[in-house]
Amino acid sequence: MSDFHKLTVSAVDSLTPNSVALTFDIPTALKATFSYVAGQYITIKHSLNGEELRRAYSISSAPSSGKLTVGIKKVEGGSFSVYANEEIKTGDLLEVMPPEGRFTFEAKQTTQNIAAFAAGSGITPIMSIAQTVLENNDTNRFVLVYGNQNPKETMYHGEIKKLQDTYGERFAVQWVYSRSSEPNCLFGRIETSTVNLIVKNKFKELDFDNFYLCGPEAMINLVSDALKGNGVSEAKIHFELFTASEAEETIAEDLDGKTQIEVLVDDESFSFEMDQRHIILDEVLKKDIDAPYSCQGGVCSSCIARVTEGSAKMVKNQILTDSEVAEGLILTCQAHPTTPTLKVDYDDV
Incomplete structure (x- = not known):
């Protein structure tokens, strides 16, 4: 499900002394894949010093522009943001996931x-x-x-x-x-x-x-x-x-059992046992399951999945509405399993 495509950086423009705008060239064959709605973001994947990094960046260009541009501010002590500001140049290839996100503007015919x-x-x-x-x-x-x-x-x-x-x-x-x-x-x-x-x-x-x-x-x-x-x-x-502010992790303190978990990704099913004190996404990634994720901090919405059996509890949630949580949706980067068995479906979101 983590469907990345190699895109060429077509422009690197300085915005401030500590931020740049990266524009990507979108091949004709990928135009539909990388179409987006105002407010969405992309996830960039890159390896630095042998470590895979994934970072979510909001798209700053308007859909009507025909461009795909993101602004990246250098973060003190950061990894990819420093690399983007100091080393990325026109012609470089980066792995990019198609646009996603819920922070969007819905156009209407009436005045807004x-x-x-x-x-x-x-x-x-x-x-x-x-x-x-x-x-x-x-x-x-x-x-x-x-x-x-x-x-x-x-x-x-x-x-x-x-x-x-x-x-x-x-x-x-x-x-x-x-x-x-x-x-x-x-x-x-x-x-x-x-x-x-x-x-x-x-x-x-x-x-x-x-x-x-x-x-x-x-x-x-x-x-x-x-x-x-x-x-x-x-x-x-x-x-x-x-x-986002750091949430105090108190859920794990009350958990000491094991959960038999079944994960559905891209119509493939994976089963394994995990400690309830651990985070679902962390354990999924340890099993080399290609689940979608980006920030791993509860800020983006890439890792949303649906619980179809059992239950899970999130450390923090600033994205899902109460009704979505009631329907079984969770941020897997923030969720602990709380029942002996759990089924999580990344496809049904």
Whole structure:
């Protein structure tokens, strides 16, 4: 199911001193495979020093562009992000999984007013969504609140300015800088007061259809709570974590049994016994089963599977809805088996 394809890097563009945009050449035969919806991500697989790395990166280009571009910010102490910023060059081949993800914009024929709150590299999927919203209907409006340290470290700063020039009042930006005081920009971080400024003051005349939040978990939780405090329904709030806080692992402390597990992947069935204190995906990968995965941190949605017999409990879940969990879906990178037998189906999702 981990269906990777070798793609050629057609462009490497510097976004900031610590981030780059990689654009891939998509062969004609793979155009349909790599078609995407605004807001989705790709997973890149690469081996460094004998270790296989998988990293999920949101697509920043709009589907209408005919391009597949991702923005990658260098992470201190990171592996692939440092490699991408310092060594990848035009013409290199990388293994890429087709686009996936649920943080997407659904176009409609009626006018839509959309707002987004992003911090740092959380801007990448928002760039694709914003462009698509504005292209979809010439009456659509898009409001972006974007937090960074300073303009120099702001990914896609130039591209955002171009959107302002192209779409005028239909595209509004509220810049927020934590280490630089700039004209007509807010100083500090995105706070509850920032949300109130947008919905109660600057754009109080707009009835927003949806809000898209992307960035660190703390920022997402703060903005989400502030929006709900302003009467916004949870159904209108969509988010994608770029970094998540560490959840305290307490589930394993209460487990000491063994589980006979059956895993279905690509219509093949695999069976083995595992310790309930261990994570399902970890044990699946140890058995060399080609299950889908990417971040292994509960941030993306690549490893979702359905429990068809038995039960499993997740350490954390910021992706699946309550109804999806009730239907048996789990993030296998976060789940412990809790019954003597368990059947997990990666195909039925």
